[in-house]
Amino acid sequence: MKLDATRRTRSEMQAYLAEALAGCYEGPPTLSPIAGGRTAAERQLNAFDARRYSSRNHVTRGHVSRLSPYIRHGVLTLREVRDAVFARFGRAGESIYKFVFELAWHQFWQEVYAALGDDIYTDIEAYKFPPPIWEETLPEDVARAKTGLVCIDESLSELYTTGYMHNHARLWVAAYLIHHRKVHWTVGERLFFAHLLDGNPPPNALSWQWVASTFSSKPYYFNRQNVEKYTDGEWCRRCPARCPFDRTYDELAVELFGQA
Numbered sequence: 001m002k003l004d005a006t007r008r009t010r011s012e013m014q015a016y017l018a019e020a021l022a023g024c025y026e027g028p029p030t031l032s033p034i035a036g037g038r039t040a041a042e043r044q045l046n047a048f049d050a051r052r053y054s055s056r057n058h059v060t061r062g063h064v065s066r067l068s069p070y071i072r073h074g075v076l077t078l079r080e081v082r083d084a085v086f087a088r089f090g091r092a093g094e095s096i097y098k099f100v101f102e103l104a105w106h107q108f109w110q111e112v113y114a115a116l117g118d119d120i121y122t123d124i125e126a127y128k129f130p131p132p133i134w135e136e137t138l139p140e141d142v143a144r145a146k147t148g149l150v151c152i153d154e155s156l157s158e159l160y161t162t163g164y165m166h167n168h169a170r171l172w173v174a175a176y177l178i179h180h181r182k183v184h185w186t187v188g189e190r191l192f193f194a195h196l197l198d199g200n201p202p203p204n205a206l207s208w209q210w211v212a213s214t215f216s217s218k219p220y221y222f223n224r225q226n227v228e229k230y231t232d233g234e235w236c237r238r239c240p241a242r243c244p245f246d247r248t249y250d251e252l253a254v255e256l257f258g259q260a
């Protein structure tokens with residue numbers, strides 16, 4: 001069947017996908033609820049209250065802008081977003097500062113890419129711990145969002161069904177895949193790039209390297225307390241698994257990296 005998305009309604013597109021992808025996935029394929037285009041981008045920008053951004057790290061009720069797909073595809077520029085926030089909320093305050101700081105991170109990754117080109121896909125620095133023999137394929141349970149760990153499966157399910165994942169959840173999934181499952185960061189990088197509507201080589205590859213420690217001074221990892229704090233304990237209460245994150249940071253460092 002020829003794909004002509006331009007003249008199709010949403011339900012026609014859904015039907016087209018169901019037919020084209022029949023048998024490829026478990027259950028019917030879904031369209032992301034995130035709408036494209038300038039009108040949707042402006043709506044999202046106008047709905048964003050930057051004064052609440054200091055709650056950003058909270059995964060289930062943190063106030064983030066969800067503007068990344070529009071920024072990624074050039075529907076909104078970083079400057080435009082910054083200026084809209086300044087015009088509506090002024091320049092003062094921790095939340096505004098934090099938000100503009102994150103926009104600057106985006107710019108920074110772009111500039112690293114301009115300098116390094118496709119070298120962002122290879123280790124920029126040595127690992128800051130003795131690296132294991134890395135797995136080079138994506139584990140099946142991760143591909144299906146069925147690891148049995150609610151914090152990982154909820155995050156992956158959101159990615160697979162909507163094309164979005166909260167920044168903190170991205171960090172948890174990346175740390176889990178790299179440090180607990182010993183999967184090479186490039187495998188996770190490809191997974192995210194394939195599914196994220198904001199999938200973008202510089203922030204994606206360089207964030208995976210940041211978690212792995214090949215573009216930072218230490219590996220990123222997290223413990224159960226961190227998940228509890230940023231989901232109000234809800235995800236952990238629902239989790240039936242024996243939690244591999246239920247340790248102190250020192251215990252995890254010894255377990256994962258062989259050193260405190």
Ligand SMILES: Cc1cc2nc3c(=O)[nH]c(=O)nc-3n(C[C@H](O)[C@H](O)[C@H](O)COP(=O)(O)OP(=O)(O)OC[C@H]3O[C@@H](n4cnc5c(N)ncnc54)[C@H](O)[C@@H]3O)c2cc1C
Pocket residue numbers: 056064065066067068069071072102103105106107109165166167168170171174192196198199200201203204205207208
């Ligand atoms: C493993 C991993 C992979 C990532 N892959 C991508 C990616 O492919 N594309 C992408 O745009 N971002 C990526 N990020 C960065 C960040 O997670 C997303 O930009 C952010 O979650 C997008 O959601 P938002 O628009 O609600 O962000 P908000 O918190 O509302 O931030 C506003 C904007 O600032 C920029 N921004 C925010 N945080 C970051 C950050 N840490 N690094 C760079 N820019 C940031 C984005 O353009 C974002 O839209 C990744 C982070 C991690 C840890």
